[in-house]
Amino acid sequence: MTDTPQRTRPLRVLAAMSGGVDSAVAAARAAEAGHDVTGVHLALSANPQSFRTGARGCCTIEDSRDARRAADVIGIPFYVWDLADRFREDVVEDFVAEYEAGRTPNPCLRCNEKIKFAALLDKALALGFDAVCTGHYAKVVTLPDGTRELHRASDLAKDQSYVLGVLDDRQLAHAMFPLGDTVTTKEEIRAEAERRGLAVAKKPDSHDICFIADGDTQGFLARRLGKAEGDIVDEAGNRLGTHEGAYGFTIGQRKGLRIGTPAPDGKPRYVLDISPVTNTVTVGPAASLDVTALTAVKPRWCGAAPSGPGTYTAQLRAHGEETEVTAELVDGELSVHFTEPVRGVAPGQAIVLYDGTRVVGSATIAATRRATAGAA
Known part of the structure; x- marks a missing residue:
């Protein structure tokens, strides 16, 4: 069992460094494990602000400088890559279009799918890197036959596997999550960063949607949609x-x-x-609001697609609880029935299926069936 694509040799690893403490410690751990690590900060905003507002926002000039300083302390090369156009098209515009259509998107999943493990990974592989390393709290397990599975982090309180449920086999084969294998609290991660001399040890976490720095989603949409x-x-x-x-x-x-x-x-x-x-x-x-069943589209599997109906647990929000479901593919769409009714389920959200701690896959909710009349 390992959290790297191979054990036989040191890997060339591209560490995505946001300027926060988690990604800095992840890069440091990868380097300490003997891998050849290069740090990269993704410039995702066409007009980055000089300073973030408290714990809101990211991808500012300040974040870029924090990432560079962390890379210097770790002793790894560091670059800034401009992916602002791709991020605007694949994440921001998608976010606006989904809300305009009456749906509730999750931009973090879209960013992981389209930016960190698509645009970034494609560029990394083209440059000869073996893996992309991030500070997500999740675990990659390599089986004896070499296939890989995505699992919840050892520390379930910090688990971020939900927002990684969009990764397919190819992306998973080149993913590295050094923080997911250890049961550590955020305080312990900050203490480790301090021991390593990383100035981001006490930097506040970024909350809410990264491209809406003031946290006013409704105001952001009003400015875009009128x-x-x-x-x-x-x-x-x-x-x-x-x-x-x-x-x-x-x-x-x-x-x-x-x-x-x-x-x-x-x-x-x-x-x-x-x-x-x-x-x-x-x-x-x-x-x-009680929902008894739903249909989800655009399924993505962290392994082989299920061959028939099965019983799983499902997570519907990034910090939501698991609920038991039966699910099967019907004409390319995921049909899901809940053992007990659930509330607050909106089209546009992602449903992520689990088998124990293993992530089976995810899909985007298209329609729901309610215990009372009507479907959303």
């Missing part, structure tokens, strides 16, 4: 209020509805459906 007033209605179609753009809502949302009229039972109401065609947001009680 305001478009529409109706907020109940399940019977009664008009309860208005909004300034259906793209500013997501299924399961409770706060920010700005409905003046209380529900007849006095209980909170939640977003149940978003119709971009009519620019209408439908709200209702929590019980109407």
Whole structure:
């Protein structure tokens, strides 16, 4: 069992260094293991800011300098690669288009799929590197026959395998996650960084969406898509209020509805459906959010595709809990049934299937079936 593509020789490793503590320690561990490591910082913004705002945002000039200083301390070569155009097209524009279509995307999955383990990996392989190393908390297991599996990190509290569920066999064959094999807390990672003399040891983590530095997703979308007033209605179609753009809502949302009229039972109401065609947001009680089944498209497998129906656990959000499901491929789409109803499931989200700690694969939710009438 190993976390590198091969054990027989030192590898040429390209370490993606964001300027944060996790990627710096990952690069240091790879170098300490005897690999020939080169650090690279991805310039993903066409207009990087000089300084980040607290723990928000990334890919700033400050982050690039922090990554360079870490590489100097580790003693590895360092470069900055400009992937801003590719990132804008594959991640930012996709994010905006998905919200405009009434769906809820996860840009971190798209970035891993399209940037770190596609654009970056392709360039790395073309330059003769064997693997791309990142600071993700996940584990790669190599079986006796040489095939590789993606598993949850040893420290389940830090596990990031959900956002890596888009990796296919080829990408997994060249992935290295040095932080995933050890049960360490973030405090221990910071202490290790300090012992190694890395100045990022106390740098705050980046939160929320990296290209929305102020954390105001609704404001970002409004600037991109413009305001478009529409109706907020109940399940019977009664008009309860208005909004300034259906793209500013997501299924399961409770706060920010700005409905003046209380529900007849006095209980909170939640977003149940978003119709971009009519620019209408439908709200209702929590019980109407119960989902019993879903259909997901564009499946990606971390290994061979399942040959028939199977029982798995599924994760629906980056920090969500697992739930038991049965799933099978039907005409190229993933049909999933939940053992117990779940809530807050939105089209556009990713569903990641697990067999124990092993990541089986992922797909993008296209439609849901509710315990009550209607499908999202």
